[in-house]
Amino acid sequence: MADEKKLTSRSEDFSSWYNEVVLRAELADYSPVRGSMVIRPWGYGIWENMQRTLDEMFKETGHENAYFPLLIPMSFIEREKAHVEGFAPELAVVTQAGGKELEEPFAIRPTSETIIYSMYAKWVQSYRDLPILMNQWANVMRWELRTRLFLRTSEFLWQEGHTAHATPEEAEEETLLILGIYRRFMEEWIGMPPVTGLKSESEKFAGAVRSYSCEALMQDNKALQAGTSHFLGQNFARQFDLKFQSEAGAEEYAWNTSWGVSTRLVGGMVMTHGDDAGLVVPPRLAPVQAVIVPITRGDDTAAAVLEKSHQFAARLKDQGVRVKVDARENLSPGAKFYEWERKGVPFRVEIGPKDMEKGQVALARRIVPEGAGRKEFVAEDQAVSEMPSRLESFQTELREAAWKRREENSHRGVKTLDEMVEIIENGGGMVYTGWNGDPAVEEMVKERTKATIRCIPTEEFRSGSAPDRCVSGEGASTMEVAWARAY
RNA sequence: CGGGGCGUGGCGCAGUCCGGUAGCGCACCUGCUUUGGGAGCAGGGGGUCCCCGGUUCGAAUCCGGGCGCCCCGACCA
Structure with a gap:
């Protein structure tokens, strides 16, 4: 970097830009273990907002959360032929525990179909026990040869949904329902409109009959597989003896689906909206939607400005806005401006003595619409009442810009x-x-x-x-x- | 696994070619002055120079071996 403070520009080197944004926006940092990362509070806050929303969407459509173990007996993974062939190269395996060699090694889950369907087999006897609609939030591990922060790490966080149905039609419907949920989430929350569709045979999930995916186009015009939903047929049911007695009395294998999105979505968000000043976080996902920077002088107005800032923050909070007052004394306002821009906070509110006199605040938008000024001075009451709608239009603008970019490319x-x-x-x-x-x-x-x-x-x-x-x-x-x- | 790059205070780097007091910027601590786009001055703290071995009076620097990380490729729900 010529200027240490500036990021490498996207046009110069998109890949370097991406890494620098992730590190310097404090989304994540490299960990001592190769290929794995530490998700820092700013990044995790974004993930939590993603989780919360998706979790609600799953629950609204009848899914329940559960938790299955991290370790899976190797023999389970080996049971479905395509599955083991797909995952064997990237498995991490535990061979020792308690100071002894294990009789049967355990795989650290790369995905949980095997252990989950083995349990479903235990719980299902009748068609009346179906469907089973479960989801789990978990970490998984895939020992990839080459890793990238958020996009491909050896350990990552995700949700994996696993369902069992009495008929293929119902399972297929489930697969598409979830694909639609993913798509809606990506469009409306991340502002990252994907193309949805079916995977070709060579690209489908190891063990699936059909895989559907959401493919989003990044700013460098590469595609990111942002979510997948699989119709598994009876492949796993047969291997794990997941059978039920039908209404007609016959013994049948259940029909399964599995589906997941991961922390990769955070990487997709970065590459969809980020600019040369850093990250841009869509308001619906931003841990802080508006940051208040008090402009204080070393005189007796300082206390009043701080008090006003906190009051203003409280009023925004009442409007349902996630807000933070940056009252750090060791940084100049300018330094704070750059920092919050790098982190992608949608709105910055400046409050200084001059504003207090005029009953106004200075409002700066993270991305400025064409032809608009950098800062806008808005009456205090108006700023409070308008903030929710301003956040929504910011959200819309991001989504539309991304849609336009996708279509143009x-x-x-x-x-x-x-x-x-x-x-x-x-x-x-x-x-x-x-x-x-x-x-x-x-x-x-x-x-x-x-x-x-x-x-x-x-x-x-x-x-x-x-x-x-x-x-x-x-x-x-x-x-x-x-x-x-x-x- | 192939190609490239890099390991030196928390971070970014110089110093290595040509061996001889470990340095710079940022960050940090204290004080004062500041604060509307990356504050200034003064003082201060902090380093097994990735590891092991060798050469040498003396190694961050030379030689041998190892390890780690990043980037590009191959691979990859």
């Missing part, structure tokens, strides 16, 4: 591989083409462009007129797919 009607290469190598983005469904084409395109099929888009995301030829030039298109380089 979505390339539809791309017919040839050459055309696709041209786009991917010059700025990138989401490229929509026809596909004949052949995995070899998928592999070939990946080889050539480093882009992968992010998803086979849900109907509403498909292009107006369906492509008729496969991007490979060979054969008719059987479906439209969205390609992008991905995290």
